[in-house]
Amino acid sequence: MSSVEIRDVSKFFNGVPAVDNVSLQIQEGEFFGLLGPSGCGKTTLLRMIAGFESPDKGAVLLKNQDVSAVPPNRRPVNMVFQSYALFPHLSVFENVAFGLRQTKTAKAEILQRVESALELVRLPSLGSRLPRELSGGQQQRVAFARAIVNRPAVLLLDEPLSALDPKVRHEMQAELARFKQELKMTFIMVSHDQSEAFALSNRVAVMSAGKVEQVGTPEDIYNKPATRFVADFIGDSNLLDGNIIAAERDHYVVEVAGGTKFYAKSSVGCTPRQKATVWFRSSSVELIVNDAQSHGSDGSVFEAEVLHRSFQGDSSEYRLRIAGDQFVIATMRNEIQTHAIGARVRAFVPKAGTSLFVANEN
Ligand SMILES: Nc1ncnc2c1ncn2[C@@H]1O[C@H](COP(=O)(O)OP(=O)(O)OP(=O)(O)O)[C@@H](O)[C@H]1O
Ligand SMILES: [Mg+2]
Structure with missing residues (x-):
């Protein structure tokens, strides 16, 4: 069963296609990379999976169900942004607990789930801090904890590491690889960075101007580029x-x-x-x-x-x-x-x- 299926999806802004007739099938538990130059439609595609945008054509399916009519907060999907998007006035604990409080989860369960999410991202003792009292890498860990605390089936990552300096970025790549091992979720990660996408992904789609140029394992994309664009873009x-x-x-x-x-x-x-x-x-x-x-x-x-x-x-x-x-x-x-x-x-x-x-x- 596909975890996420994108079926003939197009999205237009002012008559111009941002995503142009894209079809993809992403398997359960797969780590799927989306790679391509600036403006090629990566974020727009993620936003349609999350439900923040609706396709002008085609359909998004989660576990084989068309979710066109399902609002973002009812989809089993969470998104992590490049900018962390933490609430500055809330503590780390409350940032992570936010979604659970919205759904009126019982207090004891909130405590238990937030603690286990903070443990997973290795920040168990920092729950009472405010976001501005954390480093960039730590803030991004909080953003991950917040995204996984309600156990979504699919985690969408939009250039989650690009604001970090190279050393911290490298550490966080290793952390993402560990999350992938420990969490039985489907990951879809957008990246500008080919080596990052290759290091983490089971399969990668390379996009250009709203279209998918090639889908394959990192080895396939590197060794057997299907189009001139992919050959030029990679390596x-x-x-x-x-x-x-x-x-x-x-x-x-x-x-x-x-x-x-x-x-x-x-x-x-x-x-x-x-x-x-x-x-x-x-x-x-x-x-x-x-x-x-x-x-x-x-x-x-x-x-x-x-x-x-x-x-x-x-x-x-x-x-x-x-x-x-x-x-x-x-x-x-x-x-x-x-x-x-x-x-x-x-x-x-x-x-x-x-x-x-x-x-x-x-
Ligand atoms: N809300 C919007 N209104 C108008 N145009 C938009 C909107 N969102 C995106 N676009 C346009 O759609 C195209 C694809 O944008 P998108 O943000 O999906 O690209 P991207 O691949 O994520 O780029 P980047 O790597 O720079 O983040 C761009 O030309 C962009 O200007
Ligand atoms: Mg983007």
Whole structure:
């Protein structure tokens, strides 16, 4: 049974679609990530699940029930916001208890539930403080406690960690992973941050301009981007425009401006002379150190000049210029060898690390 189903949902603001015919099925207990650039409709989608907005088209189902007519406070769903949205004049305890008091829950039960929620977020002794007496990370823990205290089936998280500094953010990511283990809830988390979404999510949807571009495991999205947009949005991608000049048994040959030929794999059928974009990650590029190294026909080899090197700890990122003033980014582990600016190098891209997007696909 789906915990949350979004069925052909669209939402328009002033005639412009913020969410454009989106369908998603999210399983019970799943941690689902929503990833995409600013303005692509992530928050609007969450707000429709929570019931703060209603779809102009399509339906939202919770546990297979259409909830179109159900107001937000009657949906088994809670939302955690980037801004915490705590009541400043109420203590931590009262912030967490707020929803339970509204529903006239018995006093003893409120006490027990609030304490166990504060324990889960590791703030058991801070119940009497006011929000302004807490750090940002602690305030966000209170916001989590408040969202889970009435045991919703679905927890919606809208960039919950983005206001935190990197170290606290990292700790809170680990905490979210623990909540996921301990609470049998469905999580849907919006993030700008790809590594955060990948670290926590069972599956991720990548959105662009109101539409879902791809849904898959983090591994699928990273290794097999379905569209040019996803390839460009996720990770360190090289995208080079060119023309298909030959179709071989397991790859196409694409010539890019300047004449460099790339061997690229594609899951869709292409025809010679078609315009296409070759894609590969910077980490797929190898700079050939030893001339005796032979890569045979399992990839593309090309000459390049090192324009820039940025040190990144155990690796370096190289900006390379190839024929025709085209650029390629390569990431290489420093233990292999470092290359100076201005050096001429040979580079290799294995077929296995490539893909192809044909020009009219997106
Ligand atoms: N209440 C509203 N009235 C008019 N336009 C809106 C409203 N809410 C959202 N929009 C528009 O809908 C689009 C999607 O907005 P949304 O807030 O869902 O994006 P988002 O993906 O959450 O972006 P961000 O990552 O910046 O939070 C944007 O173009 C936004 O300006
Ligand atoms: Mg948003």
